[in-house]
Amino acid sequence: MTSALKTPAAENTALTLAAVDLGSNSFHMIVVQVEGGQQRIVDRLKESVRLAGGLNPDGSLDSATRERALACLSRFGQRLAQLPALQVRVVGTNTLRQARQAADFLAQAEAALGHPIEIIYGAEEARLIYAGVCEDLGDTHEQRLVVDIGGGSTELVIGQGHHTRHVESVALGAVTFTREFFGDGKISKSRWQAAVMAARVVLEPLAYTYRQAGWTHAIGASGSIKSILRATGVEDPMGVITPDALKDLARQVRKTGQIQKLSLPGLADDRQAIFAGGLAVLVAVFESLGVERMSVSDKALREGVISDLLDRLAAHDSRDDGVEEAAERFHVDMAHGMRVAATAERLWASDRPENAADESAADHAMRQTLGWAGMLHEIGLAIAHRGYHKHGAYLLAHADLRGFSQADQHRLSLLVRLHRGRLRTELLDDVPELWRARLLRAALMLRLAVILHRARNPANRPQARVAIAQSRIVLTLDAEWLADRPLARADLDAEVARLAKAGFELSVETFAEAEPPETTG
CATH class of the missing domain: 1.10.3210.10 (Hypothetical protein af1432)
Structure with a gap:
C-alpha cells in the first residue's frame, strides 16, 4: 500500500545500521555493516544499568538509576551521532513497559541518544529475539524452542524455520526474581524452592501447549543463560545445558548461601548480583517444559532488531x-x-x-x-x-x-x-x-x-484532492461523480457540521472531468 523509504545506500554500497536494546538489566548496542547481503558487526557496546532494580512501586525510576541510564545513553549517542535516523532503531523492553511515570525520563533518554525510543510489547520482543537467534541457525525447517531470560521478563517462542508458532512473554526476570526472593543477599533452601515454584506457577498456563507442540532443538539466548552455561563448567560457547548440570549448579548456589560469596566459573561481577534469580527461572523452565538439553546462542534481541530494520528498508x-x-x-x-x-x-x-x-x-x-x-x-x-x-x-x-x-x-x-x-x-x-x-x-x-x-x-475510485490551511479544509471532487451520488453529498454536508463543532471549516468544491485533480506522490 505504501511506498518504501529510499535506502541511503545503493545495493553494492556498504550500509551501516545500529540497534540499541534498553533491557531491564543491561543496555546493549551493536553497529553492523551490511554489504553484498553479508552482515559484519563493527562495534558492540554493553553496560550494566540495572533498570529493573531502580523501578519504584509507583512506576517511577529512582534518581541513581536514571543518572546511570542517561550517562550510558549519552555515550551510546556519541557513537550514533553520524548515523541517519532511518538506519537506527532503539527498543525498550520490560522495565520501560512497566514504568508508568517515566515520560520525562524517556524525553531525556531520547535527547541523550538523539533517536526515538520504541517501547515494544512482550510478544514483539519475543518475535525479534527469535529472529535474532535464527540468524545463527540458517534456513532449516526444524521446530525450535527459544528461551531468553532478561532482567524483567522471559520470552519463550516455538517456531519452525523463520516462522513463529507460539510466542509468550512472562513476568520472570533475573533482576526481579533476585530482588523478590534473595533481596538481602541470602540464599536458603526454602527461598530457593519458593523462587522455582513461583516461576513454575507463572509458566503453568503455557506449559501444556508448549509440550504438545514439541521441538527438536532448544536454544537459550541472553546474558543470563550464557552465564549459566559458563557456570556449569562448560567453556565451549557452543556447549549445552542439561537438567543434571542445572541441579548441580543449583546445589552449589544454595550451599554457598550468599550472593556475594558466589564463586563460579566465568561468572562476571555484573552477573553475580542477579545470577540466583536467573538460575531459578531457568530451572523452572526446564522442569515446566521438560527440556532435556539446551544449546546457547550468541544472538538475541538486538540482532533481531537489525534483521527487522533491514526488512523495513527493503520494503518488507x-x-x-x-x-x-x-x-x-x-x-x-x-x-x-x-x-x-x-x-x-x-x-x-x-x-x-x-x-x-x-x-x-x-x-x-x-x-x-x-x-x-x-x-x-x-x-x-x-x-x-x-x-x-x-x-x-x-x-x-x-x-x-x-x-x-x-x-x-x-x-x-x-x-x-x-x-x-x-x-x-x-x-x-x-x-x-x-x-x-x-x-x-x-x-x-x-x-x-x-x-x-x-x-x-x-468500482468506485473517487477523483479527489484535499487542501488544508490551518482550520480550513477544501475537498475538491469530480463534479459528475458527486452529482451521481446524492447520499455522498448528504454525508459530506453532515461532516461539514461535525467538523464545525471541532473548529474546522470544510468546504466541498468540484471540478469538471476535463480538469482532473493534480496530486503529488
Whole structure:
C-alpha cells in the first residue's frame, strides 16, 4: 500500500545500521555493516544499568538509576551521532513497559541518544529475539524452542524455520526474581524452592501447549543463560545445558548461601548480583517444559532488531504482516479497507505542495499508519456496530500486532477512534508534539475517505484532492461523480457540521472531468 523509504545506500554500497536494546538489566548496542547481503558487526557496546532494580512501586525510576541510564545513553549517542535516523532503531523492553511515570525520563533518554525510543510489547520482543537467534541457525525447517531470560521478563517462542508458532512473554526476570526472593543477599533452601515454584506457577498456563507442540532443538539466548552455561563448567560457547548440570549448579548456589560469596566459573561481577534469580527461572523452565538439553546462542534481541530494520528498508515491513493477521483474526472486510486506505493516502499526498522537499521520516511513518488505519477502520465491527470506532480503537491499542511498538499502536488506535462521529481533538492532547498535527491531518483524510467509500462499491475510485490551511479544509471532487451520488453529498454536508463543532471549516468544491485533480506522490 505504501511506498518504501529510499535506502541511503545503493545495493553494492556498504550500509551501516545500529540497534540499541534498553533491557531491564543491561543496555546493549551493536553497529553492523551490511554489504553484498553479508552482515559484519563493527562495534558492540554493553553496560550494566540495572533498570529493573531502580523501578519504584509507583512506576517511577529512582534518581541513581536514571543518572546511570542517561550517562550510558549519552555515550551510546556519541557513537550514533553520524548515523541517519532511518538506519537506527532503539527498543525498550520490560522495565520501560512497566514504568508508568517515566515520560520525562524517556524525553531525556531520547535527547541523550538523539533517536526515538520504541517501547515494544512482550510478544514483539519475543518475535525479534527469535529472529535474532535464527540468524545463527540458517534456513532449516526444524521446530525450535527459544528461551531468553532478561532482567524483567522471559520470552519463550516455538517456531519452525523463520516462522513463529507460539510466542509468550512472562513476568520472570533475573533482576526481579533476585530482588523478590534473595533481596538481602541470602540464599536458603526454602527461598530457593519458593523462587522455582513461583516461576513454575507463572509458566503453568503455557506449559501444556508448549509440550504438545514439541521441538527438536532448544536454544537459550541472553546474558543470563550464557552465564549459566559458563557456570556449569562448560567453556565451549557452543556447549549445552542439561537438567543434571542445572541441579548441580543449583546445589552449589544454595550451599554457598550468599550472593556475594558466589564463586563460579566465568561468572562476571555484573552477573553475580542477579545470577540466583536467573538460575531459578531457568530451572523452572526446564522442569515446566521438560527440556532435556539446551544449546546457547550468541544472538538475541538486538540482532533481531537489525534483521527487522533491514526488512523495513527493503520494503518488507513486518507491520504489514501484523495488519493482515489482525484483519484475518477479526474478520475485517479487507478489500473495502484497502480501497479506503488507497483513497486516504491519495488525499494525504494531494495536500503537499508540488515543490515540497522529500517526505520526512515522520511524514512517511504517519502515511503508513494512515494506510493501516484505513485497512482496519472497521475492525471494531467484530464486537458491535454501535460505537464500532471505539471498539476498534480498544482492540488496536491492546492487541499483539506483529512489528508494532506501543507508540505505533497508539497512533493507529487514535486514527481508528477519530475516523467517524465527533472529532474529539482532545484525545490528541497527550500525543508528543512531533505527531500531534500529523495525526490530526491523517484523521481528517481518513474521515473523508470513509465517506467517499460509504457505498462500498468496488468500482468506485473517487477523483479527489484535499487542501488544508490551518482550520480550513477544501475537498475538491469530480463534479459528475458527486452529482451521481446524492447520499455522498448528504454525508459530506453532515461532516461539514461535525467538523464545525471541532473548529474546522470544510468546504466541498468540484471540478469538471476535463480538469482532473493534480496530486503529488
